[in-house]
Amino acid sequence: MKILVLTGGGDAPGLNAVIRGVCKRARKESLHSEPWEVYGSIEAFNGVLNEPQEIIKLTGKKTAGIHVKGGTILKTTNKANPIKFPVVQPDGSTQFFDRSDELVKKLKALKFDAIINIGGDGSQKISKTLFDKGLPMIGVPKTIDNDLSATDITFGFQTAVQIATDSFDKLVTTAESHHRVMIMEVMGRDAGWIALHTAIAGGAEICLIPEIPYDINKLVKKIGARYKNGRGFVNIVIAEGAKPKAGSITASAGEKGSEHVRLGGVAYQLSKQLKDAGCQAEIRETVLGHVQRGGTPTAFDRVLASLFGVKAFELALNKQFGRMVAFKNNSITSVSLEEATAEYNFLSKDSYLVQASKGLGISFGD
Numbered sequence: 001m002k003i004l005v006l007t008g009g010g011d012a013p014g015l016n017a018v019i020r021g022v023c024k025r026a027r028k029e030s031l032h033s034e035p036w037e038v039y040g041s042i043e044a045f046n047g048v049l050n051e052p053q054e055i056i057k058l059t060g061k062k063t064a065g066i067h068v069k070g071g072t073i074l075k076t077t078n079k080a081n082p083i084k085f086p087v088v089q090p091d092g093s094t095q096f097f098d099r100s101d102e103l104v105k106k107l108k109a110l111k112f113d114a115i116i117n118i119g120g121d122g123s124q125k126i127s128k129t130l131f132d133k134g135l136p137m138i139g140v141p142k143t144i145d146n147d148l149s150a151t152d153i154t155f156g157f158q159t160a161v162q163i164a165t166d167s168f169d170k171l172v173t174t175a176e177s178h179h180r181v182m183i184m185e186v187m188g189r190d191a192g193w194i195a196l197h198t199a200i201a202g203g204a205e206i207c208l209i210p211e212i213p214y215d216i217n218k219l220v221k222k223i224g225a226r227y228k229n230g231r232g233f234v235n236i237v238i239a240e241g242a243k244p245k246a247g248s249i250t251a252s253a254g255e256k257g258s259e260h261v262r263l264g265g266v267a268y269q270l271s272k273q274l275k276d277a278g279c280q281a282e283i284r285e286t287v288l289g290h291v292q293r294g295g296t297p298t299a300f301d302r303v304l305a306s307l308f309g310v311k312a313f314e315l316a317l318n319k320q321f322g323r324m325v326a327f328k329n330n331s332i333t334s335v336s337l338e339e340a341t342a343e344y345n346f347l348s349k350d351s352y353l354v355q356a357s358k359g360l361g362i363s364f365g366d
């Protein structure tokens, strides 16, 4: 029996723990039933599409101890969607081609008994298409953004929040020394999960998230109230996708070949908006960026990712294809790929998380 594993989209701490979980559980199964071999496709589906193919055997030696490492030993890309494959043309423009039939043909020829695709929303949509075209697909959710509604939590999220919180703590001491307003921008795309968890953990005065557009005048008032006789300080966490009321997101132009517009730089926009609206305090900006996706996963993310890996193998063993592993109501379970990709996991304004944050004195500028 042969399984193919691959990692697609942006990396997240915990990917290696999933890969190791699949391999360890497969080796265990091989002890008392037919032998299971696990292979990895390098750089998502590129390893299958490329000529020559790049598919490696995941031996015990290759996966030993990798659960502690960030990144992915299989490499990844968010620019190789087989359904909308970007190809740069001689004039510099990018055209997109559907290579899914070619991919299905190649995968069928390789005779894998199961294909485990570890990835976010985009990757699971690809899994669904390939499943509909007859491939034995199994999904494992991954993203630091925590924006998949079919699972209560994704691995990588906790690590990102921990990194952001450690950085926030460092900004608090320097904000206090200089009586400054410190703005820290975090990732999360259209969801404010990383921002709000960091704001609560760090003790921010203001947290701005995509789900709650902010009123700049209310923020200026809140900051002013924290300053007396030129003394005071304020720490703000802003999600990269946050926007003012009657405003739009801050995006560095869509990158060539990418389906997504690249976010980033909202901290500088907010700084300017505050000054324009009359904020007297000195302001500094920090854009945390990809540091949030790097390094070793937290213990929680290693555990979650390892369990996801074991569960993914067990879905393969039981021929439960067209499903994605999930963590729901404190247990490891699975959902159909259809459910997995149906909804985006926004942070609800009415959630207890938002209400409790207001109770802690955090302003959303609403």
Ligand code: F6P
Pocket: 010, 078, 143, 144, 145, 187, 188, 189, 240, 262, 263, 293
């Ligand atoms: O989805 C994960 C994420 O890190 C987002 O939070 C962020 O907007 C995006 O990926 C960055 O993508 P890239 O690595 O392509 O710059």
